[in-house]
Amino acid sequence: MSGARRWMIVVGFALIVVGFAGATDVALAQAPGAQSEESVPPSRVVPAGAKPAKGSAMCGVCHSDIRVKYEKGIHRSEGVPCTSCHGGNANALTVEGAHRDGFRGKPARRSIPALCASCHADVARMRFYNLPSDQYALYQLSHHGMKLAKGDESVAVCIDCHGVHEIRKPEDPKSHVFGRNIPATCGKCHGDPAFRKRHGMKEDPVKDYEEGVHGKAYLSGEDPSAPECTRCHGSHGATPPGVGDVERVCGQCHLKTRNYFIASPHKEAMDAAGQPECAACHNSHKTLALPPEKFAESCLACHDKGDKEYQVALTLSRMKNDASSEIAKAEKLVAEAAAIPLYVDDYRSRLQDARTALLEAAPVTHSLDSTLVEPHTRRARSIAARVSQEVHEKVSSRWWHKVGLGLFWFYLLLTATIITRARRRAAGRAR
């Protein structure tokens, strides 16, 4: 083989190897797992070839920084021009010409809700976007709106939550009013210690919310149906619920619990005593579920240990405690049996029934009537006890394994004795 030919083969082989390596790289780069930020679908659909709204034609020439923000917003894609909020002439070629013809400049803070409402409260305009048009009315009833009307400009106006030029739809994950971002948006003011000090608020509602069951479930993404701030307080009509209204707010989701609560002696007594209903035991922002072994303690905030009311609490607590500890015991046994391994799918589904029964007891507990709670806890307890018993029987029926081992050793030792004898004889013969 000539030298040149050999080189050609070597080079050709190298090319093939490099080619394969390249192909692998491309395949890896296109692998479905390799998602970049770009692959998140755009939340607003801008029609292809869309041009800046007519009334914004020349503003961006000077206000390029604002234009960048405006371009990302819903007002740009829906064709709401600069002039509709700021006035002036967008087609003028001079600064003086542009800032004429009813030019408003930066709208006064106090005038902003009315300015936005000039479109957003217009039913005829909003219906084509399927948007509500009552936000302004709600805002005027809210604490924010009422304080603004009194001249307090430190309250939130539209732009504080929705943004100024870069206004995005609430469905857009980058929007400040997108569900998951709401606690941070409200927290801009309500989480700020200086702001709270100025307004005489002691607790940090945002931090409390994050530590409560609602915040944990919602912010972790575990339960998207858990509430953020606006689900309880309202958004545009943001107002803290009054003492007698708490059960209505909580009852929007906790329907059954609410029904049992308003039928209970607590409702009237709490309202009379000025106790904030649900929040009296479960806290407001730092919402806590009261585990069965803890809840009797929380009653002591109002009741004395000697009261007969406290005895009711102890009874309820004991019933739930018994059921949950019975379930825990059965779960432990089932886990042990599964590790052996034994067939436990059936027991697992029955324990699920028991847990459901215990869960059903939770709303009923708010009736404070042990005769109503008892059927649920009894059902949970009896299912769990039965499962425990059956699993225990199944596990302990394995005693014959040990007996078998004993018999086996007996047989082995017998054989060993015989062999030892034979060995001794063989050793004797050899000598």
Place this chain on the structure above:
Amino acid sequence: METNPEGKRSLLGWLEARVNLTEIVSFLSVFGLLPAELDSRKPLREALREAMSQPLPSYARWPRVLGILSFLLFLFLVATGTMLAFYYQPTAEQAYPSVTLIARDVAFGTLIHQVHYWSAVLFLLFLGMRVVRFFFQGLYARGREIVWMVAVLTFVTAAIADLTGRLLPYDASGYWTTVRAREVTDALPVLGPITSFLVGGSGLDSTVLTRYYVLHIAIFPILLLVLFYFHFSSVRRVGMSRLDTAPAHRSLRVAMYDLLLLVIFMVGGLMTLAVLFPQPFDAMADPFQTPPDARPPWYLLAPLVLMEALSFLPKFLRGLIPEAILAAVIFLPFLDRESGSGARRRLFRNLGIALLVIWGVLSWIGWFLEVRR
């Protein structure tokens, strides 16, 4: 029926006239059960009687018991492993259900499964102890280089076989042990890529599981058998032990009885371990959920800690250190040449003790370090 020389009719005689039984039985010498091949010109009875009465140091007696015990355990592993293979299905979806089926629903399935598990634990343990014993009795000196290298390689091969077996049930602990073990092996410069190539990638899906399966049930057992054969062959050439200077009193017949007794007690021990200390069954492996106590198998804890402690070194060097230690252990007979002076021997002895202690301490650190995470 034919008649044998004494005029009695016997099945053995009938067979003897048709096949060379002696030659067939002589095959057992391959597995070390007979010290030498039988004389195939003689009838079986006579040849056996002759062989049995030959004097021989019993290998079923301390301290040589470790070798024969590990070989017996190997046979046990093959037997129980074959039974498990009848039901096992090596796919990511079916592996766990099929092992559950073996352990829960097949008659005596749990017992076979547990005996396989405990045999593997003891197998590796005894092979390790055997290497230590060889070291301290100096059984790697001139003439026994092969015996020593084979002993170390047998331990390493058994460890890899153990590692491939851990993934097969596809339960959480097995899966994550393998993941952690692969972290160690992937960090090794030369052995890492070879392992990766052998098992077909770094993922642990069905295709890789099949590779682990084939390696576990075919490649490594055959490799072990070859190594065992090398050992027996080498022992036949250089003798069982340097220390056997005293004339052997026992005949092979007595040694065979000793072996039988050993088998009996080993079976008893395995059954006891399997019944009284069953290895609990984990949940199915979830590649998205790492259990907090996921750590590599015990023999990889020390390399892991060593490599993590040396994290300031470049990756290549870090992996090279455990490999260098392993190479030094394998080629010990060529490093520690008997030069007659006791000082050199003592130096290597102390080095060995130091290595063992460091190994133990690092493993101990690794065990607790991994749990705390």
